[in-house]
Amino acid sequence: MTSTSVLDDLKKSQILELLEQGKRIDGRALDEPRNLIIETNAIPKANGSARVRLGDSEVICGVKIQPDRPFPDMGDKGIFICTAELLPLSHPTVETGPPGPDVIELARVVDRGIRESHMIDLTQLVIEKNKSVVGVFADNVVVDYDGNLFDACAYAATAAILSSKTPKWEMKNDVPTLVEGEESDVPISTIPVSVTMGKIGNHIIVDPNGDEWSSMDARITITTDSNGNICALQKGGNDGFTFEQVIKCGELSVKVGAKIREKLKQAKESGQ
Amino acid sequence: MGGREATLVLLDENGIRCDGRKVDEPRRIMIKAGGLKNADGSAYIEFGDNKILVGVFGPRDVHPKHMSNTDTGILRVRYHMEPFSVTERKNPAPSRREIEISKVIKEALEPAVMLEKFPRTAVDVFIEVLQADGGTRCAALSAASVALADAGIPMRDMVAACAAGKAADTIILDVNNEEDQAGQADMPIGYMPSLEKITLLQLDGVLTPEEYKKCVETGIKGCKIVYELQRKALTDKYFGNGEK
Numbered sequence A: 001m002t003s004t005s006v007l008d009d010l011k012k013s014q015i016l017e018l019l020e021q022g023k024r025i026d027g028r029a030l031d032e033p034r035n036l037i038i039e040t041n042a043i044p045k046a047n048g049s050a051r052v053r054l055g056d057s058e059v060i061c062g063v064k065i066q067p068d069r070p071f072p073d074m075g076d077k078g079i080f081i082c083t084a085e086l087l088p089l090s091h092p093t094v095e096t097g098p099p100g101p102d103v104i105e106l107a108r109v110v111d112r113g114i115r116e117s118h119m120i121d122l123t124q125l126v127i128e129k130n131k132s133v134v135g136v137f138a139d140n141v142v143v144d145y146d147g148n149l150f151d152a153c154a155y156a157a158t159a160a161i162l163s164s165k166t167p168k169w170e171m172k173n174d175v176p177t178l179v180e181g182e183e184s185d186v187p188i189s190t191i192p193v194s195v196t197m198g199k200i201g202n203h204i205i206v207d208p209n210g211d212e213w214s215s216m217d218a219r220i221t222i223t224t225d226s227n228g229n230i231c232a233l234q235k236g237g238n239d240g241f242t243f244e245q246v247i248k249c250g251e252l253s254v255k256v257g258a259k260i261r262e263k264l265k266q267a268k269e270s271g272q
Numbered sequence B: 001m002g003g004r005e006a007t008l009v010l011l012d013e014n015g016i017r018c019d020g021r022k023v024d025e026p027r028r029i030m031i032k033a034g035g036l037k038n039a040d041g042s043a044y045i046e047f048g049d050n051k052i053l054v055g056v057f058g059p060r061d062v063h064p065k066h067m068s069n070t071d072t073g074i075l076r077v078r079y080h081m082e083p084f085s086v087t088e089r090k091n092p093a094p095s096r097r098e099i100e101i102s103k104v105i106k107e108a109l110e111p112a113v114m115l116e117k118f119p120r121t122a123v124d125v126f127i128e129v130l131q132a133d134g135g136t137r138c139a140a141l142s143a144a145s146v147a148l149a150d151a152g153i154p155m156r157d158m159v160a161a162c163a164a165g166k167a168a169d170t171i172i173l174d175v176n177n178e179e180d181q182a183g184q185a186d187m188p189i190g191y192m193p194s195l196e197k198i199t200l201l202q203l204d205g206v207l208t209p210e211e212y213k214k215c216v217e218t219g220i221k222g223c224k225i226v227y228e229l230q231r232k233a234l235t236d237k238y239f240g241n242g243e244k
Helices: A007-020 A099-117 A147-164 A210-215 A243-271 B096-109 B135-150 B177-180 B211-238
Strands: A036-040 A048-054 A057-068 A079-086 A127-129 A131-144 A165-172 A174-187 A193-200 A203-204 A218-224 A231-236 B027-034 B040-048 B051-060 B074-081 B119-129 B159-165 B171-175 B185-192 B195-208
Touching: A007 A193, A007 A210, A036 A127, A036 A147, A036 A231, A057 A147, A057 A165, A057 B096, A079 A099, A079 A147, A099 A131, A099 A147, A099 A193, A099 A231, A099 B096, A099 B195, A127 A165, A127 B027, A127 B185, A131 A147, A131 A165, A131 B096, A147 A193, A147 A243, A193 A210, A193 A243, A203 A243, A203 B211, A218 A243, A231 A243, A243 B195, A243 B211, B027 B135, B027 B185, B027 B211, B040 B135, B040 B177, B051 B135, B074 B135, B096 B119, B096 B135, B096 B195, B119 B135, B135 B185, B135 B195, B135 B211, B159 B177, B159 B195, B159 B211, B185 B211
Parallel strands: A079 A131, B074 B119
Antiparallel strands: A036 A048, A048 A057, A057 A131, A127 A131, A165 A174, A193 A203, A193 A218, A218 A231, A231 B195, B027 B040, B040 B051, B051 B119, B159 B171, B159 B185, B185 B195
């Protein structure tokens, strides 16, 4: 972590001052996410893909679907793995090399949100029990940074999975073999939506932009499913939340999430 | 993880859980402050079958130097599991899971520790999980708070931690390993009882908004139980007939 410059401190006090008047630095309402642009099938060679721009944060997600060996204790379920990576072109401070704790957390929180919602019905992705299953790999790459990568990556992964077509495999001589010309949608049971909220002073703001992100005291990412239930949560940052704030964030995530879910559904329909 | 019994009953008709506890009953918890000679502060916790040792060093010089901050001290936390702590041997190298847990524990402790009193220094917290049985991050966080206090580092409050969750459609306190594997939700909570602030919060598993609220409330109750045991551990060491 680099020490903050004088300008950053000034920006933080300006953001806080505006929040005291109920305003945000980019003119949004406190519970208003930034404009979300979703382009599906951006990478035709992938089985599914999406290019998502949340404000000025941009993420590309590609889904690859291929046969794999099941996990030893989960022979009756397909595999789902979601990753996230910050590319060096996304921000001047990003360096090449193994991921640091921030990026590891990002990838794990995005994976957890989709996994815990049971978005993909993995029981339908079995080629032969205990031997061969279908693996769905959703890899996010961040190409431009302006705060809140948790939601940008989650929306990109969700949109990419929704747009995916899975090939069909059959076991022949103990080897999974592709059945030509048979493709189907990935079995979807719900659409998870993550909503990240920042805490600055005692104000809760939805979808912090880059300036707000570096001024935040703490953050919370909550994923809800299509039924309006809460299925994953992660608190971060070096401050805490009161009980009332945690409950309020839960309510906000359901409300804001419902609107974003509609956008994700629209993107799927317009992409086909 | 593998040897799970298919017949496991998470909650029987009398409201008793698979390890004999009631729904709002935590596991047996034993916390001891001190114990290590070389560390500036230390603590040992047994939380059910979890056994965790924490050592604290600092405030001390920062190495590498570029990590130091002229405005404040920094907190560094390493959560590490021994290869023998789980059923199947764990690779001793830090996993992505351990790196994430180190980060969330660090961020849970930071609001409590008055780091601004020690600019240019580091406080290092080393957490060693000797035996794991579900809920290690909560047990580790609780022990780390005691070890920081034992090191004499000024704190606004201690962070107590306990998980709540959902198994057999019921909100339960202190999720054990079986309930984590076969249950419906797990929500670890870290809480500063005097300041009424939640500093660690995670969830995996599906909860309705009502269950979500009840789960947070249940977890906070557990934290308050742990808090009393943390205070007792320090009282025993410094004001009781425990070791000096």
